[in-house]
Amino acid sequence: MNARLARWLARVPPAHRLLLIGLAMLALPHLLRLPAWLALAIPALLLWRLAHDAGRVRLPSRFVLLGLVAAAVAGLFVHYRTLIGRDAGSALLLFLIAAKLLEMHRRRDVYVVLFLADFLIVVGFLFEQSLPYTLWMGATLLILLAAQIHFARHPAGGDDGPLGPDLRLATRLLLQSLPLAVVLFLFFPRPGGPLWGMPEDALGARTGLSATLSPGRISHLSDDDAVAFRVRFRGPPPPPGRLYWRGLVHVHFDGRSWYAPHHPVPALQPAELDLQELSDPVHYTVTLEPHDRRWLFVLDAPLSVPLDTVITVDRQVASPRPVSELKRYSAISVLRYRLDTRHRPGPVYLAVPDGAAPRTRALASRLRAAQADDRALVNAALDYLRSEPFFYSRQPPLLPDDPIDGFLFDSRIGFCEHYASAFAVLLRLAGIPARVVSGYQGGEPNPLDDYLIVRQSDAHAWVEAWLAGEGWVRIDPTAAIPAERILETPERLRPRRAEAGDRVQTAPGWLQRGLRRIGFVWDMLDERWNQWILGFDRHRQIDLLQRLGIDPFDWRATAGLLGALAVLALAGLLLYLRWRDRETHDPAIRIWRRLCRRLARHGLVPAPGETPRAFGRRCARKMQGSARDLERIVALYLRLRYAPDASGRDLEEMQRRVRGLKLDEKA
């Protein structure tokens, strides 16, 4: 920084420096999602105030300011089509804070800015809830609190002292507030749902699966390493190759795209499930990252689903509301099963629009002519994929014409969506009921803790076909592609899916190993964060209360517990503060006590009523070797305590002498 700028900044009153830093920290994460003009306007307003405080520019007149606010409000309305709700509301709030800075003349205005900033911190959590973001906001709150303390310390303004004491006090205040905050967090009743319905804009566009599957339209598969969900199994986790996480079931095909019902209908009571278990059930708990859709992911096939969810005829599991917050749910699945063997599915599972995929139609007829048995036909179709030169690529060419024929006969390069979609069409045309399922495959165990991480890049699509006598059978055509036909081999691009067993194991270098380890530690922290903080909702609260032996539905018992614990936390705070006050503030006494503790180890303890001078003399007689030092220290102590002209130098000398004192009995 050049010296002129430093001098310039030094003219800004410390309290305003603190306030502006806090507001900048608060605004920073918001700027990215604001419209560009606003993202530029807000730093500009902060800089305006800074320049004013440095004595460079004047603040705008009230008239100009009103104009600015009106323009911003109009701009926001044009951009968001509303002024309320999460997105527009937070943008407006941020602008108003910045504008209020330019109209901050009196103490009262400072508090308005501080309170709005506090409010915006909380609003910000509707967008982002990660651990680093929360720590960042904690630091922001600390800075803002320190500013608030500074303003209270100098209510008349003017004499702006150092900021160190304010920052320290803000830290102490935050730490001392934690116990009560924890009590409130755990036991303050959490009402069940939204008060006035979840505003629509709480659901932004996030990465994740789409309800529409359009192979050939998208030129590359997302490489997003973001976590989709995490799973804890009760008991040992099944092998990764068996983990097919069902999400959406695409039934309708229009010749180009597959569609999943946008609003799943609760079509099935659990009793209607026609499911035969062929293996032991697997119990697990999923912590799902918000994806703003209603579907949930369960292992193929679900036996039992959470109470507040619905399950459709296609065994798609959906939450009653879009998942816009972290959601935890437990489910039971069975990995080997017979499903819906009794009734042949309806014609909708055979529908392919007329005229779509003529060459595939011909292939289907050929296969059907050769194989009368459905199972044999499926195997023949898989053999076709294996024997013909099909390749796996995450960046296949686009298929502008018929995506099915184009993939099966021309390009022959694709990823799971291409394979699943083409395979399902082929089966349907051969008269076998089929549907496409999208979800995730596999998952990466965190070696530091026993849970599984499923990432967006684990997204997968496969086919379910109905075979007489076997019911719905899962077929993964992508898995038919041999490993050597997988293109783009860098580690991170290699499919993690069903080919897990075939994966070529290359020995990672130490750096890679280290990075992976850090990644796992980080993910573990993130998982704990999700479990204990973000995922703490009404259900977990009820769970906790029950474990404490309190009826969670008896509000008097809950309120009693909350009150008792809150009083306990406050009493603890008061006792702590009293205890801390006992620890005296006079540094001379502190040093003297330190000396007394050392002397006590040699059996020298001041008798009741013994003056420091007498005690010192007694010690000097015993510690002949350090008699002179001791006498000097006592003299310094008495001087510091009682002489009106004692100075800081005396204190330093006393400190130095006590520190350097060697207790020696011999002269």
Add this chain to the structure above:
Amino acid sequence: MAGMRLRQRFALRRFLRGLGPVAGPHLTRAGNVYILPTRQGLGFLLVLALMLTGAINYVNSLAFAFTFLLGSVGITGIVHTWRNLLGLRIHVHPPEPVFAGTAPRLALVFDNPDGPRAALEITARRRDTPRRLEAGQGQTVAHLDLPPAPRGRHPLPALQVSTRFPLGLFRAWTIVHPEGDCLIWPKPAESAPAPRAGGDAHTLAGEAGQGRDDFAGLRDYRRGDSLHHVHWKAAARQQGLLVKEFQGETSESVILDWDGLPPADAETRLSLLCRQILDAEAAGQRYALHLPGHAIPSGRGADHRRRCLDALALWEAG
């Protein structure tokens, strides 16, 4: 405190003005430090309510967490504000008498055995700009200008010692009502007629004369002294210029007499007398004060001046 009756204990007066003057230093303790939210505190409460509503509506665990954290910070702030005032020993020294129209200045000594107390405020009246101070460990002296008052003897007002530190959301206060009073002299008039010359009672009885001089002693020559009184013999002996002083010297003695003033109302007369006292004292004259029903014999010096001014301050008709 223990003997306080319930009605007294909860009387509003107790929290605003106290229950009357108390002798000795005021020790702040749990029973006499009160605390209420400030306007900012109420605003903060409103913001907290909004946050909680948002957290409930969006079912957002972190929003709950930070709302509770902020609420707890506010509550911890109450404790800190309250403790910022606790354990102080406040001694109040009544002000020196002043002329009406000037603010009497009170001295407060804060005896603080603990760590520093930031942002203390002292006011005598609600709307006054408070006197602010920080009381470090040990003794801190603060002066407080009381509102100017009319002539007379005024009991010391109840003072509020308060603080909003550290968050400004709560204000803790204590009522310090010291015993003692504050004397206000009349405001001296711009100018006053020259007082009647005269001696004290026995001088008045005889004729004014230099022949009746009772030699009182010698003093150093001052400008304006009559050459008649210079002790020339001493001057001749190289002892410097000395002046003989005589008792009952009429030329330098005046009588400040209520009845000798032009007709005016009582306060005006007192103002004029006040001016006369100041003038006479400044001129080095001896003066006696005659008020209806009260007379102070002739004299001079700070004590005499104080006695006369006090008499003016306390004079009441009838």
